[in-house]
Amino acid sequence: MGKIKAAITGVQGWVPDYRLTNDELSRMVDTSDEWIMQRVGISERRILKEKGKATSDMAAAAVKGLLKKTGTPANDIDLLIVATISPDMFFPSTSNLVCHKAGLKNAWGYDLAAACSGFLFALETGRNFVETGRYHKVIVVGADKMSSITDYTDRTTCPLFGDAAAAVLLEPVGEDVGIMDSILHVDGSGYKYLYQAAGGSLNPATHETVDAKMHYIYQEGQQVFKFAVSKMADVSVEMMKKHGIQPDELAWLVPHQANMRIIEATARRMGIRREQVMINIQKYGNTTAATIPLCLWEWENQLKKGDNIILAAFGGGFTWGSIYVKWAYDPE
Numbered sequence: 001m002g003k004i005k006a007a008i009t010g011v012q013g014w015v016p017d018y019r020l021t022n023d024e025l026s027r028m029v030d031t032s033d034e035w036i037m038q039r040v041g042i043s044e045r046r047i048l049k050e051k052g053k054a055t056s057d058m059a060a061a062a063v064k065g066l067l068k069k070t071g072t073p074a075n076d077i078d079l080l081i082v083a084t085i086s087p088d089m090f091f092p093s094t095s096n097l098v099c100h101k102a103g104l105k106n107a108w109g110y111d112l113a114a115a116c117s118g119f120l121f122a123l124e125t126g127r128n129f130v131e132t133g134r135y136h137k138v139i140v141v142g143a144d145k146m147s148s149i150t151d152y153t154d155r156t157t158c159p160l161f162g163d164a165a166a167a168v169l170l171e172p173v174g175e176d177v178g179i180m181d182s183i184l185h186v187d188g189s190g191y192k193y194l195y196q197a198a199g200g201s202l203n204p205a206t207h208e209t210v211d212a213k214m215h216y217i218y219q220e221g222q223q224v225f226k227f228a229v230s231k232m233a234d235v236s237v238e239m240m241k242k243h244g245i246q247p248d249e250l251a252w253l254v255p256h257q258a259n260m261r262i263i264e265a266t267a268r269r270m271g272i273r274r275e276q277v278m279i280n281i282q283k284y285g286n287t288t289a290a291t292i293p294l295c296l297w298e299w300e301n302q303l304k305k306g307d308n309i310i311l312a313a314f315g316g317g318f319t320w321g322s323i324y325v326k327w328a329y330d331p332e
């Protein structure tokens with residue numbers, strides 16, 4: 001019998017209703033639709049405004065939708081991994097809360113933090129649980145309520161981020177489809193360019209940390225930009241070379257959605273056309289761990305069994321990588 005492979009067998013996203021437009025942002029900080037569209041490519045982002053709602057609520061909504069559309073009983077799920085850097089609380093884990101809210105009575109789970117590469121790291125982790133044969137139904141969620149750590153008086157970061165969640169179901173398959181390979185990296189020396197300074201054990205919350213706005217995202221945009229373009233492209237090209245995938249044999253590149261210019265530069269360096277790239281940054285902005293599964297969800301009806309797909313991300317940490325997927329099913 002051949003090696004068991006893990007395949008994505010369903011995908012479901014969830015976004016809040018509220019649309020924060022560039023015009024509204026322009027009334028909050030000194031920015032403009034023109035600047036944001038030219039420099040980043042975001043037109044609007046979704047914000048979870050409802051009081052008392054958090055990352056777990058978005059993730060649970062995505063998970064419930066996934067179970068419904070794939071006809072999977074909640075009790076069949078073995079494991080739930082939530083990639084997030086905006087957990088409801090430090091503990092219990094968001095995964096715990098999602099299991100409770102989505103009624104996954106037989107699942108265990110945990111959170112995984114790798115910023116914008118979180119979904120890739122979690123997918124690779126979930127994949128291995130399936131490939132060992134130990135687990136049969138694993139859900140991987142990317143979910144972030146970025147508005148909870150965004151400073152809406154800082155024009156250099158507040159136009160960038162949005163809130164969303166999206167989940168995939170991983171199951172074993174006997175055929176040569178599914179998650180084929182991954183190349184993942186971290187470089188902790190890059191931490192200083194993108195982080196949330198306070199709230200952890202280094203700088204526990206105090207009046208001073210709040211006054212100094214240390215609980216918000218800090219980013220040195222140009223530095224991150226530079227690394228993002230080269231690392232995301234390099235690792236995607238490396239994956240194509242490793243598997244002998246010619247540019248025209250790639251059905252889709254699914255890049256992390258941080259900046260339209262980064263996405264376009266990555267595609268150029270891979271030698272692929274824009275039509276081969278999933279882009280929805282204009283609608284949702286950077287939803288951190290949710291961007292990649294959110295794209296898969298939006299494009300699901302165009303994906304065909306056997307399609308060569310490369311998922312690629314770069315994010316805080318630094319973290320980056322690519323995952324090669326052969327799509328496992330045709331549209332309904």
Ligand code: UT7
Binds near residue numbers: 035223259286315
């Ligand atoms: O997902 C995690 C990884 N993150 C990323 O990949 C993000 C990477 N970085 C970026 O996408 C870009 O660096 C940003 C979108 C964050 C910024 O774009 P940029 O082209 O690098 O702009 P910049 O920081 O070099 O700023 C250029 C100018 C500055 O003004 P001066 O100094 O030239 O007068 C900024 O103050 O643009 C100004 N600026 C703005 N102007 C209007 C910065 N933010 C804004 C704004 N509206 N929102």
